Amino acid sequence: MSADQDAGADTPSQDPARQTGTGVSPEAATGGRPEGLPDYRALSFWHDSLGDGALAPRAPLPGDADADVAIVGGGLTGLWTAWYLLRHEPRLRVVVLEKQIAGFGASGRNGGWCSALFPRSTASLERAHGRDAALAMRRAMIETVDEVGRAASEAGVDADYVKGGTVAYARSAVQLAAARAELAEAGGFGVDRIELWGAHRARAAGALGAVFDPACARVHPAKLVRGLATAVERAGATIAEQTEVLEWGPGRVTTSHGTVTADRVVIATEGYGATFRATHRRVLPLYSLMIATEPLPDSFWNEVGLAHGQTFTDFRHLLIYGQRTADNRFAFGGRGARYHWGSAIRPGYDRDPRVFEHLRRALIELFPAVAEAEITHRWGGPLGVPRDWHASASYDPSTRIATAGGYVGDGLSTTNLAGRTLADLLTGADTELTRLPWVNHRSPDWEPEPLRFLGSNAGMLAMSAADAEERVTGRPSIAARVMGPLVGH
Template sequence: MSIRNPYNALSFWFERLDAPLVPRAALTRDLDVDVAIAGAGFTGLWTAYYLKQLAPELTIAVLEAEIAGFGASGRNGGWLMSALEGSGAMLRQLPEAQAQQVRAQILGIIPEVERVLQAENIDCDFHRGGGLFAAARFDEQGERAKALLDELRVQGFGEDDYCWLDAAAASALVNVRDCRGGIYTPHIATINPAKLVRALASTVEKMGVQIFEQTPVRTIAPGLLETATAKVRARTVVAALEGYSATARAALPRHTIPVASKILVTEPLSPHQWQQLGFATRPAFSDMSRLISYAQRTTDGRLLFGARGSYDFGAQIRRDAALSAAEIAQQRRYLLDFFPALQDARITHAWAGSLGIPRAYRPHACFDRDSGLALAGGYVGEGVGAANLMARTLADLILQRDSVLATMPWAHSGPVANTLRHWEPEPLRWLAYKTIDRIFSWEERLCLDPASPHWKKSLAGRLADRAASFMH
């Protein structure tokens, strides 16, 4: 039984942990190491893991403000994807031989994570049930899904990677309301992310990595991580803060902003309820709305459901995991719009967390050899899998390995400030986020209303397309 403390309430995932959530000791003295990493989420811990695998002689310290997995790594929807946000733009610009290498690296994410799980004897409730992106609830989603499938073909992904399911086949997987069909992919697994991130922390400790929790980093600079009580000097300094990047003064641009995502989990559902919902093979689920949604069936028979995001003025980070009664009610309305059969299901868990959105809407692994500064992130909500690939890439860059990963389009050498796009200053980015969100919401309301005239839905769709293009 876990010790009951505030960290257990961060998410359903943390509550399910067997090991007590007792913070590791804080750093109270100055330290000299080869590599200093700010952030003990997936990015920081995977980077430490691969650096130690490739160069066991390195001394590595990881500094974490709270506990390992406190941020998005322990609060997400539990999707492990062989996918990268922004990969389409990358692939379209490359000759086929290089594009084939990029696809191979992306599709290799799940196999590589599964290899590590077996090698390190890590149990994180890994289940490879694939994923369904359903065209549901309104007709326009069908058009959007077909367009996406065509685009995936242009990118070089085949029928074995992404295939179209008709309404009957898609509904047999997940019985979402008014399903018109959907795109199925085998390249998604579901996990308990808190189990993985906590086990990964224990694994790297056994490899000789030092982890200091309750140690917020105040300053990130070449050769230095500085806290309130200590300085860590290192040849290589890695910023692995993702949505929490603004918590430290850094010699880095404003390249990432925090966006909060909100998640509900139901009580364990009855066999009859699951018969109504589907999910028999436990696929991950989303639909084709621009307003993001995601779901999975947990190992103990609950439905986890997340929807939409929010951005606060000034890039404020949502530290409080608890949702208000109004927020829970709103998320429950979204849930019932997808799955009306859950009208009587009790909500047992609800939480929020901040993920990182880069200005370029694609992940990155950057290393400046001259300053020793390294950075990885930019996952746009797909970090459970993408962090593994970016960490492997970053390890190769830091160690100056002549590898395929070091040549990938997400791998960057040189000053980070010259590599990544900067977010616009406030109030421009807040106004842009709110405007885009309102356009997407307006489009969805029109599409859900059978009485909406076609011209108005068409106008909303064109505006939403323009808004989406601004995001990239």
């Protein structure tokens, strides 16, 4: 799992932290951690920055238990659902079941974008559900950015939340045309308040301009999810960590430590849904990887024009995303890791030296002055992709089982909307949220192997080829146009 060393870095013998590829020395990583437990600090820069004390696992389920609501998964979907349920009905007996620790998965490892992005574009939602429904979904996503900050504050969680917006750089004539097209499409719906910046404001290398979207906040995801877990406990829920869920059905969840009998069950497993027989083909686990630099001086940030709270990307097809962290690092990630046969999820897949090097080069292309900065952390993890790239929040009154997920990497804010929506559905409320078009949407199952393996990896290669095609031809990619309907555009 160790990553390749960067040119000019200290040798492993000089700096033991570099041997792990995470920035955590073996001694620090195990200090105070009971023998036999995973090294949760090594999961990501975000986890490492919390230290061992904040990552100590809660007690597992002590045996059979009764609950009003049992929630499978201790990520943001499950925790926000618990939070809003207890806001509706404080006397509810809510049990959250987590195999590792709350925030172990994508909820604690992501890029820290609390954005208004939804996996399907507004135009795509309009084609599928009609204009009014698409606009309602868009408004809900924009409002959710503020709701995360408000709810986190109410819960007493300091997650480095700063709403500074997103800068999407256009670094070629083709990308600038795409930026203008995005601006025109958004203007046609009249909901977003995005604007086009000129080259004088977009200071990434070679940028001809940029689209600025104010509907995004920078967040420290591990602080958010671990802090929310504490707040949910204070509100009255039970969180059983180190408790593996084996199966579920109407009125029950069977775990490695006993069975929870519950009136209602919530399945909030996101990419890890692929590890259960019942949901194996409902979601595809796609890996996204990240790197973080050492802290950089304020003079650097003033030069590149990124303020605290701002996130950034560009208009390439193989997605990249980054933020300026509260302690002045780049946290930068992107796609490029391949899908693994059989929807396998393994710790070794979190680290891919080839992808880490791709990310390092991409970051330097955007900000050449970062070339000499040390890469201190490298990590990754799976996110959940439904077959039609359409996230959903659902409840079946006949089985009393609710589900939410399929965020395709846009989950830091969407999980909050899911939690509020599921809380309304589970308590029988008829609200604007329960009438949104993603409610009770059913995505088709993914194809069986080898079609799933061939198709998903071909799609990844197509996005890489699309970027290369545009660099060579100077025209919008044909490959990207063909793939667009398959990825929610």
